[in-house]
Amino acid sequence: MQDRHSLDKAQQPASIDDMEPxxxxxxxxxxxxxxxxxxxxxxxxxxxxxxxxxxxxxxxxAQAPAQPASMSNILEDFERVIMPxxxxxxxxxxxxxxxxxxxxxxxxxxxxxxxxNVNAMLWRTSPAATELEQxxxxxxxxxxxxxxxxxxxxNDTASSGVLYALAAARExxxxxxxxxxxxxxxxxxxxxYYASQEAHSSVEKAGIVLGIGQSGLRKIGIDDxxxxxxxxxxxxxxxxxxxxxxPFAVVATIGTTSTTSIxxxxxxxxxxxxxxxxxxxxxxxxxxxxxDPEMQWVLAGCERADSLILNPHKWLFTPMDCSVLYTRxxxxxxxxxxxxxxxxxxxESVGDEVPNLMDYGTSLGRRFRSLKLWMILRYFGQQGLAxxxxxHIRLAQLFAHRVDDSPHFERMAPTPxxxxxxxxxxxxxxxxxxxxxLNERIMSNINEAGRxxxxxxxxxxxxxxxxxxGNLRTSEQHLSALWDDLQTLLATHLNT
Amino acid sequence: MQDRHSLDKAQQPASIDDMEPxxxxxxxxxxxxxxxxxxxxxxxxxxxxxxxxxxxxxxxxAQAPAQPASMSNILEDFERVIMPxxxxxxxxxxxxxxxxxxxxxxxxxxxxxxxxNVNAMLWRTSPAATELEQxxxxxxxxxxxxxxxxxxxxNDTASSGVLYALAAARExxxxxxxxxxxxxxxxxxxxxYYASQEAHSSVEKAGIVLGIGQSGLRKIGIDDxxxxxxxxxxxxxxxxxxxxxxPFAVVATIGTTSTTSIxxxxxxxxxxxxxxxxxxxxxxxxxxxxxDPEMQWVLAGCERADSLILNPHKWLFTPMDCSVLYTRxxxxxxxxxxxxxxxxxxxESVGDEVPNLMDYGTSLGRRFRSLKLWMILRYFGQQGLAxxxxxHIRLAQLFAHRVDDSPHFERMAPTPxxxxxxxxxxxxxxxxxxxxxLNERIMSNINEAGRxxxxxxxxxxxxxxxxxxGNLRTSEQHLSALWDDLQTLLATHLNT
Numbered sequence: 001m002q003d004r005h006s007l008d009k010a011q012q013p014a015s016i017d018d019m020e021p022x023x024x025x026x027x028x029x030x031x032x033x034x035x036x037x038x039x040x041x042x043x044x045x046x047x048x049x050x051x052x053x054x055x056x057x058x059x060x061x062a063q064a065p066a067q068p069a070s071m072s073n074i075l076e077d078f079e080r081v082i083m084p085x086x087x088x089x090x091x092x093x094x095x096x097x098x099x100x101x102x103x104x105x106x107x108x109x110x111x112x113x114x115x116x117n118v119n120a121m122l123w124r125t126s127p128a129a130t131e132l133e134q135x136x137x138x139x140x141x142x143x144x145x146x147x148x149x150x151x152x153x154x155n156d157t158a159s160s161g162v163l164y165a166l167a168a169a170r171e172x173x174x175x176x177x178x179x180x181x182x183x184x185x186x187x188x189x190x191x192x193y194y195a196s197q198e199a200h201s202s203v204e205k206a207g208i209v210l211g212i213g214q215s216g217l218r219k220i221g222i223d224d225x226x227x228x229x230x231x232x233x234x235x236x237x238x239x240x241x242x243x244x245x246x247p248f249a250v251v252a253t254i255g256t257t258s259t260t261s262i263x264x265x266x267x268x269x270x271x272x273x274x275x276x277x278x279x280x281x282x283x284x285x286x287x288x289x290x291x292d293p294e295m296q297w298v299l300a301g302c303e304r305a306d307s308l309i310l311n312p313h314k315w316l317f318t319p320m321d322c323s324v325l326y327t328r329x330x331x332x333x334x335x336x337x338x339x340x341x342x343x344x345x346x347x348e349s350v351g352d353e354v355p356n357l358m359d360y361g362t363s364l365g366r367r368f369r370s371l372k373l374w375m376i377l378r379y380f381g382q383q384g385l386a387x388x389x390x391x392h393i394r395l396a397q398l399f400a401h402r403v404d405d406s407p408h409f410e411r412m413a414p415t416p417x418x419x420x421x422x423x424x425x426x427x428x429x430x431x432x433x434x435x436x437x438l439n440e441r442i443m444s445n446i447n448e449a450g451r452x453x454x455x456x457x458x459x460x461x462x463x464x465x466x467x468x469x470g471n472l473r474t475s476e477q478h479l480s481a482l483w484d485d486l487q488t489l490l491a492t493h494l495n496t
Numbered sequence: 497m498q499d500r501h502s503l504d505k506a507q508q509p510a511s512i513d514d515m516e517p518x519x520x521x522x523x524x525x526x527x528x529x530x531x532x533x534x535x536x537x538x539x540x541x542x543x544x545x546x547x548x549x550x551x552x553x554x555x556x557x558a559q560a561p562a563q564p565a566s567m568s569n570i571l572e573d574f575e576r577v578i579m580p581x582x583x584x585x586x587x588x589x590x591x592x593x594x595x596x597x598x599x600x601x602x603x604x605x606x607x608x609x610x611x612x613n614v615n616a617m618l619w620r621t622s623p624a625a626t627e628l629e630q631x632x633x634x635x636x637x638x639x640x641x642x643x644x645x646x647x648x649x650x651n652d653t654a655s656s657g658v659l660y661a662l663a664a665a666r667e668x669x670x671x672x673x674x675x676x677x678x679x680x681x682x683x684x685x686x687x688x689y690y691a692s693q694e695a696h697s698s699v700e701k702a703g704i705v706l707g708i709g710q711s712g713l714r715k716i717g718i719d720d721x722x723x724x725x726x727x728x729x730x731x732x733x734x735x736x737x738x739x740x741x742x743p744f745a746v747v748a749t750i751g752t753t754s755t756t757s758i759x760x761x762x763x764x765x766x767x768x769x770x771x772x773x774x775x776x777x778x779x780x781x782x783x784x785x786x787x788d789p790e791m792q793w794v795l796a797g798c799e800r801a802d803s804l805i806l807n808p809h810k811w812l813f814t815p816m817d818c819s820v821l822y823t824r825x826x827x828x829x830x831x832x833x834x835x836x837x838x839x840x841x842x843x844e845s846v847g848d849e850v851p852n853l854m855d856y857g858t859s860l861g862r863r864f865r866s867l868k869l870w871m872i873l874r875y876f877g878q879q880g881l882a883x884x885x886x887x888h889i890r891l892a893q894l895f896a897h898r899v900d901d902s903p904h905f906e907r908m909a910p911t912p913x914x915x916x917x918x919x920x921x922x923x924x925x926x927x928x929x930x931x932x933x934l935n936e937r938i939m940s941n942i943n944e945a946g947r948x949x950x951x952x953x954x955x956x957x958x959x960x961x962x963x964x965x966g967n968l969r970t971s972e973q974h975l976s977a978l979w980d981d982l983q984t985l986l987a988t989h990l991n992t
Binding site: 016020021023025032035036039049051055057060064065066073075077078082086087090102103106107108110111112116131132134135138142143156158159160163181184191212216313321339342354362363371375377383388391455457458472 | 512513515517519524525531534535544545551553560561563565567573574579580581583584585593596598599600603604606609612613614615619620621622623624625627631634635638652653654655663674677679680681682684686687698700702706707708753754809815817819832838840850860861863867871874877878879883887962
């Protein structure tokens with residue numbers, strides 16, 4: 001960044017102050033101009049960083065800095081050294097994984113959060129942070145069309161959320177596992193929980209951490225639309241019970257990571273009710289679509305779930321990280337996690353009116369994440385959020401139609417949200433190894449060209465490209481250009 | 497905030513764009529000015545929010561916003577509604593818990609992190625984020641005087657870090673717990689880990705989550721300086737082994753939360769080596785002191801630890817959140833956590849040169865936290881960081897001497913770092929109930945007055961105030977003023 005302020009009093013070794021507020025002001029204005037320019041010109045960077053492993057590391061000094069550096073130098077190095085190794089998530093050409101947006105109001109929220117540096121662990125450590133978290137999550141609940149009461153708490157990621165939900169499910173068993181654990185106990189049976197084979201890896205990871213183990217997760221088969229087969233689920237539960245397992249939870253997904261399929265939550269909820277199992281719904285990606293009233297059908301059955309996750313940092317234009325865990329059983333979550341040492345005990349009583357949010361998970365330190373979410377919900381409003389969600393879905397449907405109409409490409413899964421799974425499959429080529437190599441090459445070419453970044457999955461064992469639309473600046477023009485690139489690359493590969 | 501830009505095109509419901517970059521530029525400049533003013537004038541706010549439970553909630557609309565609001569309105573409401581409910585962490589009068597600083601360079605880092613919105617889960621999802629994390633943590637390792645090689649990874653909090661460390665310790669047992677869990681297994685003995693009774697609550701919480709249970713944590717007694725009694729530790733381990741428990745880990749603390757005591761890590765390390773136990777060191781607060789070469793003695797023995805945490809967001813002037821987990825056994829941590837679904841598999845090989853940092857914990861989404869840490873390490877340099885740490889320790893020693901020299905106050909614990917534990921104990925008053933009430937009242941009065949925020953602990957069952965110095969703007973003058981306030985309040989209470 002160009003230094004326009006010349007406020008560069010390099011720190012003296014003897015200095016014991018923070019950066020002077022006026023120096024901060026000058027540099028922060030400079031950074032703001034850089035960010036605004038970046039948001040305007042982000043398409044000038046290759047989306048996927050074009051660096052080889054170790055390239056960035058090699059440019060950085062191996063030795064720790066002994067002396068202070070000037071902020072001008074640091075910002076210059078940020079541009080010169082760091083930026084070439086950035087994969088650009090906040091740009092319209094990012095179509096990998098689940099694309100997202102650090103929206104303008106969200107970035108403003110992050111700026112204030114960074115400066116206030118509030119820890120929302122106890123109510124008293126910032127009443128506004130705790131109360132705003134409760135209010136914004138109740139607003140979001142209303143927008144999603146979910147019934148009151150529903151307790152909400154913000155975590156970093158859905159990986160944490162599902163861990164907390166399954167810990168609560170485990171605690172709900174009459175086995176006092178919180179106190180006595182599971183190791184070496186004759187009175188604790190083997191524990192089982194269930195998710196479809198398309199569930200996110202964090203569901204399995206949660207079981208590993210909880211000491212349930214990978215074999216404690218039984219993966220249920222799917223139908224031809226990648227949705228959990230509820231009949232298979234019930235059969236598995238019955239079989240496990242007969243064999244002495246103790247089932248305790250089911251994880252259903254609204255918008256699976258590979259194909260964005262939607263598990264049949266109403267049927268799964270009935271099974272959970274029948275067998276007394278905790279129902280957790282992972283709507284990390286797909287749940288957000290329900291802010292559009294026309295899409296609220298995707299949450300059908302979620303009013304019967306014990307817990308539900310959705311990630312504003314995925315599809316509600318919120319900067320990383322911001323994942324919402326809703327639960328109808330906050331007392332159980334609290335029973336699983338609350339542990340209040342003397343140094344965190346309130347000397348004032350806060351009564352039952354306000355929670356201490358540290359009681360609902362492992363992380364004691366909690367950033368003031370509700371501030372950015374509040375600013376986003378207000379700036380866009382439900383109507384604005386819904387219009388953007390609808391537009392992303394419209395763009396995905398358009399792209400899906402192009403694929404369907406092409407003799408050279410095929411769609412690999414339904415497209416209920418804004419993510420299209422497809423591959424090149426030219427007429428006359430049916431050798432799967434050939435097709436795999438062809439599609440891998442096409443995707444690599446796209447990513448190396450730098451204009452777009454796609455990621456892949458495997459469906460029925462076949463290499464499948466994904467176009468995930470979630471960035472607010474992604475337009476119909478971008479997707480037309482991508483489509484043209486795909487055609488050109490396919491033709492090139494077929495002619496060589 | 498005063499709207500100086502009049503760029504307020506209120507979003508139309510039909511709009512599908514993000515905030516325009518030029519509007520973002522204008523509002524972000526406005527927010528920067530607000531932050532710079534805040535940092536200059538932060539002492540005009542009461543440190544501990546003076547609101548009652550529900551006060552903020554009641555001012556916020558209960559109904560979700562349907563229509564977009566203008567950013568001017570939102571920023572006005574931020575000042576009018578949110579600010580009165582903020583407990584001000586980033587101000588010189590914050591002396592509670594462990595005081596910290598969102599330093600100027602750290603806030604600038606947060607601004608860039610928010611705008612780039614990078615997810616550092618895989619190397620390819622931003623090579624610079626992964627490589628910068630590795631380089632900055634190696635710089636920090638050098639600053640701390642710890643031997644190479646040492647693998648580092650940044651988590652949100654030390655609560656996550658200790659969970660990951662103990663999960664790795666559990667995985668190091670030849671019991672394939674990752675795969676088969678612990679429930680209902682006859683071949684898994686009861687598991688035990690150890691920490692002093694002064695260890696942080698997150699150590700116990702990690703055991704709850706891991707399914708070890710609270711009774712799986714054996715709390716070891718302390719000496720008269722609140723340090724773990726290593727002889728008791730070894731005795732407990734022997735006893736547990738004799739009774740059929742399987743010990744697997746010990747958590748030692750450098751800078752306990754109540755008194756900042758330092759467990760005897762070298763002796764504990766010897767015991768861990770003797771019994772084959774994983775040694776985790778919680779240096780979340782105290783570890784950072786070792787950036788001052790004169791303080792590196794506090795890390796004695798840590799070169800023998802399997803894992804070590806320190807939190808730059810505690811005492812290295814880094815905005816929340818930023819907690820470093822170092823380990824000498826990254827392969828074990830990875831074995832405990834790595835789970836790579838197809839959609840996260842790299843199509844390019846990255847070789848062994850660079851890690852995918854998602855493999856070392858539960859959270860898949862990972863903010864670009866190394867950026868702020870890099871900016872801070874460079875802006876202050878080791879010499880600058882050390883000078884500030886030394887100053888905080890000097891201020892704490894001065895305050896401790898005032899307490900020691902006073903006939904009306906007494907120090908309740910040694911002061912190895914920058915946190916002073918003390919209470920009022922006027923000559924002639926020895927009734928403990930009276931003293932407890934007196935000290936609670938004095939602390940409440942201080943906190944209500946708004947100039948300072950103190951928190952408490954209990955030592956030997958006695959209510960104890962803590963003065964924790966960690967904000968870069970806290971000066972000798974502030975602490976003199978606090979001391980005067982304490983004298984005045986004591987006199988007032990003794991005269992009524």
